[in-house]
Amino acid sequence: MFKRVCVIGVGLIGGSFAKAARIHHLAQSIVGFGRVDDLENLQLAKQLGVIDEFYTDITSALESTDCVVLATPVASTQRILSLLKPFWTSDCVYFDVGSTKGNVMDAAMHVFGEVPDNFILAHPIAGAEQSGVSAALDDLFVGKRLIITPLPNTSPTHVQNVATCWENIGAIVAFMDVKQHDSVLGATSHLPHLLAFALVNMLGHRDEKEDIFHYAAGGFRDFTRIASSDPAMWQAICFANKNELLPLLEAFKMQLTQMQELLESDNQAALIDLFAYANTARQKFLQQTELST
Amino acid sequence: MFKRVCVIGVGLIGGSFAKAARIHHLAQSIVGFGRVDDLENLQLAKQLGVIDEFYTDITSALESTDCVVLATPVASTQRILSLLKPFWTSDCVYFDVGSTKGNVMDAAMHVFGEVPDNFILAHPIAGAEQSGVSAALDDLFVGKRLIITPLPNTSPTHVQNVATCWENIGAIVAFMDVKQHDSVLGATSHLPHLLAFALVNMLGHRDEKEDIFHYAAGGFRDFTRIASSDPAMWQAICFANKNELLPLLEAFKMQLTQMQELLESDNQAALIDLFAYANTARQKFLQQTELST
Numbered sequence: 379m380f381k382r383v384c385v386i387g388v389g390l391i392g393g394s395f396a397k398a399a400r401i402h403h404l405a406q407s408i409v410g411f412g413r414v415d416d417l418e419n420l421q422l423a424k425q426l427g428v429i430d431e432f433y434t435d436i437t438s439a440l441e442s443t444d445c446v447v448l449a450t451p452v453a454s455t456q457r458i459l460s461l462l463k464p465f466w467t468s469d470c471v472y473f474d475v476g477s478t479k480g481n482v483m484d485a486a487m488h489v490f491g492e493v494p495d496n497f498i499l500a501h502p503i504a505g506a507e508q509s510g511v512s513a514a515l516d517d518l519f520v521g522k523r524l525i526i527t528p529l530p531n532t533s534p535t536h537v538q539n540v541a542t543c544w545e546n547i548g549a550i551v552a553f554m555d556v557k558q559h560d561s562v563l564g565a566t567s568h569l570p571h572l573l574a575f576a577l578v579n580m581l582g583h584r585d586e587k588e589d590i591f592h593y594a595a596g597g598f599r600d601f602t603r604i605a606s607s608d609p610a611m612w613q614a615i616c617f618a619n620k621n622e623l624l625p626l627l628e629a630f631k632m633q634l635t636q637m638q639e640l641l642e643s644d645n646q647a648a649l650i651d652l653f654a655y656a657n658t659a660r661q662k663f664l665q666q667t668e669l670s671t
Numbered sequence: 672m673f674k675r676v677c678v679i680g681v682g683l684i685g686g687s688f689a690k691a692a693r694i695h696h697l698a699q700s701i702v703g704f705g706r707v708d709d710l711e712n713l714q715l716a717k718q719l720g721v722i723d724e725f726y727t728d729i730t731s732a733l734e735s736t737d738c739v740v741l742a743t744p745v746a747s748t749q750r751i752l753s754l755l756k757p758f759w760t761s762d763c764v765y766f767d768v769g770s771t772k773g774n775v776m777d778a779a780m781h782v783f784g785e786v787p788d789n790f791i792l793a794h795p796i797a798g799a800e801q802s803g804v805s806a807a808l809d810d811l812f813v814g815k816r817l818i819i820t821p822l823p824n825t826s827p828t829h830v831q832n833v834a835t836c837w838e839n840i841g842a843i844v845a846f847m848d849v850k851q852h853d854s855v856l857g858a859t860s861h862l863p864h865l866l867a868f869a870l871v872n873m874l875g876h877r878d879e880k881e882d883i884f885h886y887a888a889g890g891f892r893d894f895t896r897i898a899s900s901d902p903a904m905w906q907a908i909c910f911a912n913k914n915e916l917l918p919l920l921e922a923f924k925m926q927l928t929q930m931q932e933l934l935e936s937d938n939q940a941a942l943i944d945l946f947a948y949a950n951t952a953r954q955k956f957l958q959q960t961e962l963s964t
Contacts, residue, residue, distance in 0.1 A: 423859045503888045523886060558882065565874050566887035570894040572811045573866060575949040581858050582952030589851065591956035593816060594859035595796045599960070600893045601863040605953045609946035613939055620934045627931050631924050638920050641913045646906055653902035656868040659875030660898045663884035667892070 379543060380405040380445040386458055388412060388423040388432070391475050391502065392449030392513030396428045398547035401516055407431070411439035423511040440465045445543075448474035453614035456485035464487055471536045473498040477563060479527045479556045481618035494532040498540045501525045501559065502549060503567075509608045520548030529555045564622030571612055571628065572623065574605040672836060673698040673738040679751055681705060681716040681725070684768050684795065685742030686807030689721045691840035692808055700724075706733035715805040738836075741767035742855045746907035748918075749778035756782055763870065764793040764829045770856060772820045772849045774911035788826040791833045794818045794852065795842060802901045813841030820849045857915035864905050865916065867898040 383399060385392040388410040396408045410429040412420045420432035433439035440446070440462070448458055455476060462472070472494070476482050479499045486493040493499075504522040524544040528537050541551045554562070581590050616623055640649045676692060678685040681703040689701045703711045703722040713725035726732035733755070741751055748769060755765070765787070769775050772792045779786040786792075797815040803897070817837040821830050834844045846857070874883050909916055933942045 425772060453876035503886060505890075520808075522888070525886070552886070554882075558879070562879060562882045562886050563882050565877065565879075566891045570870065572889055572927075572930060573870065574894060575946045576923065576930060577863065577866065578949035578953050579945050580922060580926045581950060584858065586851070586855060586858075587952075589847075589855045590858050591952070591959055593796060593818065593845070593855050594956060594960075597798075597897045598859045598863055599957070600896045601867060602953055602956075603893045604890045605946075605949045606957075607950070609943050609950050612913070612946055613943040616934060616942065617937070617939060624931060624934060627927050629873060630869065631927055633873045634865075634920050634924055637869060638917055641909060641917060642909070646910060649909065650902050650906045652872050653868045653898075653905055655875060656898045657900070657902050659880075659884070660871050660895055663871075663887060663895075664892070664899075666884055667887075 379403075379546070380538075381448060382406060382441075382443045383408045383445040384411055384439050385429065385449055386411045386439075386449045387415055387416075387448070387450035387454075388420060388429060388511050388514075389449060390505065390509050390511070390513045390518075392447060393423060393428050393476070393511040394504075395447060395449065395502075395547070396423075397516045398519060399543075400428075402546050404543055404546055405445070407438060409433065411436060419511055424510065426514075428511055428514060431559045436461050436465065444470050446470060446472045448472065448476075451611055451614050452476045452478055452481060455482050456488055458553070459485055459489040466490075466494065468496060471496050471498065472541055473500045473540050475500060475502055475657055476618075477501060477567065477615045478618040479559045480621070485527065486595040492531065493529050495531050496536045498532065498536055499527045499529070499556065500526075500540060500544070501563070502544070503563075505607075509611065517548065519544065522549055524549035524551045525559055526551060526553050527559050528553060529556070553607070560619050560622050564619050564626055565618035568615055568619050568623055568625045571604050571607060572616060572627065572632070574602050575609075575612070578602050578605040612639075672696075672832075672838070675699060675736045676701045676735040676738045676740060677732050678702070678706055678707075678722065678740045678742055679704045679732075680741070680743035680747075681722060681796065681804050682712060682742060683802050683804070683806045683811075685740060686721045686804035687740065687797075687809070687811035688717060688740060688768070688795075689716075690809045690838070691812060692805055692836075693721075695839050697836055697839055698738070702726065702732060702736075705727060712804055717808075719804065721804055721807060721939075729754050729758065737763050739763060739765045741765065741769075744904055744907050745769045745774060745911045746769055748775050749781055750877055752778055752782040759783075759787060761789060764789050764791065764832055766793045766833050768793060768795055769911075770794060770860065770908045771911040772852045773914070776820075776849055785824065786822050788824050789829045792820045792822070792849065793824065793833060793837070794820075795837070796856075798900075802904065810841065812837065815842055817842035818842050818852055819844060819846050820852045821846060822849070826869065827946070853912050853915050857912050857919055861908055861912050861916055862919045864897050864900060865909060865920065866923070867895050868902075868905070871895050871898040 383405040407430045411433040414434050423429045502524045676698040700723045703725040716722045795817045
């Protein structure tokens with residue numbers, strides 16, 4: 379499908395994409411690019427056979443490349459695009475894998491004046507608490523959603539290429555607009571991460587924290603699983619999507635205030651109703667998930 | 672160990688206790704008591720072999736009983752204690768399994784003037800989203816904690832009996848005072864349940880709720896798992912422990928306000944610190960859990 383894929387940032391996502399692309403014969407060769415301080419990780423990636431070669435020099439990395447994958451943390455997108463700009467060519471398709479899309483669009487606008495028509499904004503909804511190439515998996519994207527957020531000027535041919543590529547490695551491709559993506563992901567991913575970090579942070583500072591963590595059970599473990607995610611990566615995602623997150627946080631605080639009022643006014647019926655609504659809504663979500671995977 | 676155990680409320684917890692007690696030969700016979708409207712569940716419990724016999728008449732249920740297990744929802748404790756009062760005897764040990772302890776103590780004080788010295792307040796930290804006797808498991812309590820909250824006048828002999836009984840079915844017994852129990856469980860169990868119900872409730876009311884649940888992934892599923900718990904049971908627990916929950920909710924809202932301020936003021940370093948603190952705290956929790964089970 380591609381002659382030479384260049385993965386910029388060979389971590390969990392970039393590495394898993396490379397592994398899957400190799401297994402499904404999507405590229406004749408796959409190379410990695412990273413900064414000098416990423417050398418150890420790049421060496422490991424080559425050693426593990428995730429990539430054929432690696433470069434810390436962008437000119438060599440991009441030579442004869444017809445597909446560039448931007449898989450660095452979201453905060454670095456603008457820097458990477460600036461690095462790519464002098465070599466940007468219409469013979470190549472570029473896509474990113476960031477958890478937020480508005481900020482990637484803004485970064486491209488800033489660097490290019492407009493988002494190039496062969497730069498496809500994409501987001502695989504897959505991940506893990508672990509990070510780095512050693513955590514990369516062949517099948518990380520199998521059965522997972524890949525959301526593409528095309529812009530009015532985005533080339534349909536390139537969108538189709540990227541969609542086909544992801545479908546070949548097992549992902550289910552969907553299309554959204556940028557704003558809708560950031561709103562939906564803000565609600566279902568970024569906000570829950572913030573809440574999990576907030577809860578563990580709050581409890582970790584309490585006097586009885588030893589007891590708290592000693593007697594916490596399975597429900598707490600599941601609820602806080604995402605608080606074991608990479609702090610720097612999630613900090614960057616939260617800032618990248620803060621326009622969505624700030625009103626979501628406000629709405630959530632209002633929801634908690636409503637619960638406090640129900641508790642204070644002994645309104646048991648209303649609290650059951652609220653819990654029952656949530657219970658039913660989650661049941662529907664589970665059914666949808668089963669149907670769609 | 673016991674001649675005849677009477678389980679009041681043969682649901683998930685009461686039924687699992689009965690199953691485990693039978694397997695470990697802790698009683699010559701195990702009977703169930705419930706209200707007339709619980710008949711179907713009691714019949715099922717007998718049919719499944721969880722109990723030998725069932726009664727909807729308390730006099731027959733308590734005949735020759737030397738161990739009474741209160742396993743009804745927390746809100747019914749006072750009603751059950753009033754029902755038991757005329758038959759209360761020093762030849763028998765009584766214990767409950769409620770998720771909150773302060774309200775059980777209050778209920779006993781209300782009914783008896785003081786908490787009887789042979790009434791042991793106990794809480795097995797185990798459960799599931801499912802409820803009813805059909806969800807009961809032989810090994811629900813294996814490796815799980817059982818917290819006993821003895822009062823100054825509680826009989827050490829009876830405490831020891833109850834502790835031994837739970838240890839025999841695989842639980843790890845710990846002791847706390849009532850206030851400490853409700854504070855710790857409020858923080859690690861009741862608050863997370865409220866937050867999960869609150870999030871799903873909030874998202875379920877949004878205009879884009881179809882998309883939200885359609886594109887939500889594994890992190891959301893884990894984070895909201897406890898929102899699939901029984902609404903009536905959790906409403907009762909939240910009200911029973913509202914004195915602990917109200918300040919916890921207030922503290923959590925303050926934590927969210929702090930996060931909003933960090934986002935608004937672009938204080939990236941502080942948000943990383945907060946996330947990193949939570950990440951480390953959860954790691955410690957996981958290590959403790961592994962060590963202790």
